[in-house]
Amino acid sequence: xxxxxxxxxxxxxxxxxxxxxxxxxVSIQVSNNRKTVKKLLLVVVAMFGFGFALVxxxxxxxxxxxxxxxxxxxxxxxxxxxxxxxxxxxxxxxTRNAQGIPWKFEPVINEITVHPGEMKLVSxxxxxxxxxxxxxxAVPSVSPGLAANYFHKIECFCFTxxxxxxxxxxxxxxxxxxxxxxxxxxxxxxxxxxxxxxxxKSS
Amino acid sequence: MTTDVIAQDSHxxxxxxxxxxxxxxxxxxxxxxxxxxxxxxxxxxxxxxxxLTGGAMAMVIRAELFQPGLQLxxxxxxxxxxxxxxxxxxxxxxxxxxxxxxxxxxPMMIGAPDMAxxxxxxWSFWILPFAFAILLSSFFMESGAPNFGWTFYAPLSTTYxxxxxxxxxxxxxxxxxxxxxGAINIxxxxxxxxxxxxxxxxxxxxxxxFFITAYLLIAVMPVLAGVVTMLLTDTYFGTSxxxxxxxxxxxxxxxxxxxxxxxxxxxxxxxxxGIVSTTIPAFxxxxxxxxxxxxYATSSIxxxxxxxxxxxMFTTGMPLFGELFFMYCTMLIAxxxxxxxxxxxxxxxxxxxxxxxxxxxxxxxxxxxxIGGFSxxxxxxxxxxxxxxxxxxxVAHFHYVLVTGSLFSIYAGAYYWLPKWTGHMYxxxxxxxxxxxxxxxxxLLFFPMHFLGLAGMPRRIPDYALQFADFNKWVSIxxxxxxxxxxxxxxxxxxxxxxxxxAPAKPWDGAIGLEWTVASxxxxxxxxxxxxxxxxxxxxxxxx
Numbered sequence: 001x002x003x004x005x006x007x008x009x010x011x012x013x014x015x016x017x018x019x020x021x022x023x024x025x026v027s028i029q030v031s032n033n034r035k036t037v038k039k040l041l042l043v044v045v046a047m048f049g050f051g052f053a054l055v056x057x058x059x060x061x062x063x064x065x066x067x068x069x070x071x072x073x074x075x076x077x078x079x080x081x082x083x084x085x086x087x088x089x090x091x092x093x094x095t096r097n098a099q100g101i102p103w104k105f106e107p108v109i110n111e112i113t114v115h116p117g118e119m120k121l122v123s124x125x126x127x128x129x130x131x132x133x134x135x136x137x138a139v140p141s142v143s144p145g146l147a148a149n150y151f152h153k154i155e156c157f158c159f160t161x162x163x164x165x166x167x168x169x170x171x172x173x174x175x176x177x178x179x180x181x182x183x184x185x186x187x188x189x190x191x192x193x194x195x196x197x198x199x200x201k202s203s
Numbered sequence: 204m205t206t207d208v209i210a211q212d213s214h215x216x217x218x219x220x221x222x223x224x225x226x227x228x229x230x231x232x233x234x235x236x237x238x239x240x241x242x243x244x245x246x247x248x249x250x251x252x253x254x255l256t257g258g259a260m261a262m263v264i265r266a267e268l269f270q271p272g273l274q275l276x277x278x279x280x281x282x283x284x285x286x287x288x289x290x291x292x293x294x295x296x297x298x299x300x301x302x303x304x305x306x307x308x309x310p311m312m313i314g315a316p317d318m319a320x321x322x323x324x325x326w327s328f329w330i331l332p333f334a335f336a337i338l339l340s341s342f343f344m345e346s347g348a349p350n351f352g353w354t355f356y357a358p359l360s361t362t363y364x365x366x367x368x369x370x371x372x373x374x375x376x377x378x379x380x381x382x383x384x385g386a387i388n389i390x391x392x393x394x395x396x397x398x399x400x401x402x403x404x405x406x407x408x409x410x411x412x413f414f415i416t417a418y419l420l421i422a423v424m425p426v427l428a429g430v431v432t433m434l435l436t437d438t439y440f441g442t443s444x445x446x447x448x449x450x451x452x453x454x455x456x457x458x459x460x461x462x463x464x465x466x467x468x469x470x471x472x473x474x475x476x477g478i479v480s481t482t483i484p485a486f487x488x489x490x491x492x493x494x495x496x497x498x499y500a501t502s503s504i505x506x507x508x509x510x511x512x513x514x515x516m517f518t519t520g521m522p523l524f525g526e527l528f529f530m531y532c533t534m535l536i537a538x539x540x541x542x543x544x545x546x547x548x549x550x551x552x553x554x555x556x557x558x559x560x561x562x563x564x565x566x567x568x569x570x571x572x573x574i575g576g577f578s579x580x581x582x583x584x585x586x587x588x589x590x591x592x593x594x595x596x597x598v599a600h601f602h603y604v605l606v607t608g609s610l611f612s613i614y615a616g617a618y619y620w621l622p623k624w625t626g627h628m629y630x631x632x633x634x635x636x637x638x639x640x641x642x643x644x645x646x647l648l649f650f651p652m653h654f655l656g657l658a659g660m661p662r663r664i665p666d667y668a669l670q671f672a673d674f675n676k677w678v679s680i681x682x683x684x685x686x687x688x689x690x691x692x693x694x695x696x697x698x699x700x701x702x703x704x705x706a707p708a709k710p711w712d713g714a715i716g717l718e719w720t721v722a723s724x725x726x727x728x729x730x731x732x733x734x735x736x737x738x739x740x741x742x743x744x745x746x747x
Contacts, residue, residue: 036390052433198449
């Protein structure tokens with residue numbers, strides 16, 4: 001009986017040529033191996049799960065820290081306790097089309113100045129230049145990223161999808177205010193919208 | 204057939220010095236084998252074939268880059284070549300080569316009769332050729348091979364994929380399963396099959412490095428499997444893990460990928476540390492300096508590798524705190540790595556050195572790997588990384604650590620153990636030619652890339668600005684020379700298998716380790732009975 005087959009068979013009883021002592025040794029060995037393999041497989045499964053757990057963890061982490069410039073995804077109520085007239089914050093608007101969406105998409109005004117706590121309403125213009133209906137989705141991002149948690153959207157077209165018929169145009173509104181707690185060193189915010197064609201995904 | 208062999212085997216249980224028994228003949232021997240030495244050989248040959256395949260792609264890449272302008276290949280095909288070159292060298296050449304070493308040497312070094320799970324061992328090797336067949340077959344598909352870089356960043360590999368993503372994902376899945384099975388086998392073998400008296404701290408450092416590497420594999424290969432699965436569903440099943448349009452985040456891809464990717468680079472270098480920690484003491488005729496510190500340094504490198512991943516992502520717009528954290532953690536890795544380099548140098552210090560080919564490769568490893576380590580330190584510094592990011596400086600860095608690091612250590616190990624594997628000494632003259640040609644050409648190939656990167660040449664491009672032409676010409680010449688030099692190794696190995704001076708059980712007078720207590724070539728079955736305590740004590744790498 002070659003030794004690798006002893007390990008391999010996992011059925012030491014069949015190895016009639018072995019002494020009882022050797023059989024016991026082999027079966028202890030086999031059960032040890034099985035225990036270790038089970039533990040290691042558990043780690044493998046856990047780490048596979050961990051890979052997927054990173055997805056919600058990443059979102060939670062970014063939510064708490066506001067690290068990657070993600071703004072609130074649903075409307076919030078206005079809760080500021082006043083207007084800080086001593087500070088003036090410049091807010092710039094940028095739009096960008098993702099590959100393959102033939103819309104004209106731009107801010108009506110490129111830049112405004114606001115006091116923290118002050119509510120503002122701005123508009124964005126969109127026109128579907130294609131000959132067919134398209135559903136668009138604008139995804140916002142704030143720079144510097146750390147300012148994202150201080151930029152509150154009361155109403156935003158980005159909360160919903162934007163279906164536009166061929167050649168249809170629309171003016172879309174964004175209502176926001178800046179938190180009174182905005183860190184001292186941030187005086188300019190850039191809000192960037194990327195517009196995606198999600199016709200296929202939503203159908 | 205199998206039962207016949209087992210029955211036949213059981214009659215001559217104690218005659219394991221017979222080289223022939225227990226083997227089937229022809230192709231079946233290799234298909235059905237559960238013998239760790241056979242499987243080690245399969246891994247090593249597979250790795251070498253893959254190395255030549257990936258190398259051939261590198262030759263086309265260098266031929267295209269020989270001059271500015273587009274001469275040989277279309278840009279899209281160029282991208283496919285760089286992508287598949289990277290994937291093959293990482294998953295097809297370096298990692299299987301190390302698994303081959305593990306299979307061949309670990310059981311012999313710890314006085315075990317075989318790997319703990321021989322059938323799984325067979326399976327973990329034999330699924331590998333299929334993985335690479337799937338990957339390489341995509342070259343012949345309408346879509347072409349993966350063209351999004353070996354790092355397969357989303358959305359390049361999802362939204363903008365050329366249609367090869369499914370092939371790529373399934374190939375990576377199979378490679379991952381193979382690596383995980385191989386790693387489980389290594390861990391179980393080391394934990395359960397050490398000869399009585401072989402305590403953990405008496406194990407050769409070689410075994411330690413593979414032990415730690417196997418744990419890294421078990422921890423991060425499943426994460427890789429997870430991230431490619433997300434890619435697959437993003438591309439074909441409408442999920443939005445990495446698609447901003449659906450609420451996902453492409454930067455998150457990089458986080459998950461590099462959470463796997465950084466430990467992965469240590470998976471490819473820790474075994475190299477193990478090999479040179481074996482060869483340098485042998486040819487210095489001294490014990491390894493600081494054995495325990497080597498064990499702890501290897502473990503700390505492995506642990507630190509989990510908290511440095513975002514140094515690959517400094518330019519993604521991380522906040523300052525993140526950049527500082529990942530910068531300092533990365534630089535911290537230089538400490539245990541430095542411990543290792545100084546230990547190797549201290550091992551050689553006042554040793555009675557001789558310069559056989561394994562030693563030449565090992566010394567080249569220490570020097571050139573350190574150069575790669577230093578450029579890594581430069582890249583670790585956030586402010587300068589903004590300049591170096593995605594340039595040839597990065598290419599120079601990781602080729603210094605992977606080619607003159609991992610690959611040179613593989614050559615050192617191969618020359619060191621070839622007499623044990625084949626029973627013959629290799630052709631010394633040819634092996635020296637192999638070393639010197641490789642050494643000179645590899646530096647001509649990779650050193651000027653530092654300058655190209657500093658001057659701003661981006662990576663992964665088929666064409667470049669005129670001012671980079673001179674350096675690129677030299678780099679390409681170095682590349683062709685290096686590629687051709689590797690064929691010398693093929694000749695050396697084939698000659699060594701076919702014949703040559705008979706190797707004694709221990710051809711290197713300074714070598715220690717249980718593998719030298721068995722005959723050369725190593726009998727088909729070794730250590731069916733555990734080695735005596737005296738041999739284990741003699742194999743102890745601690746200084747006395």
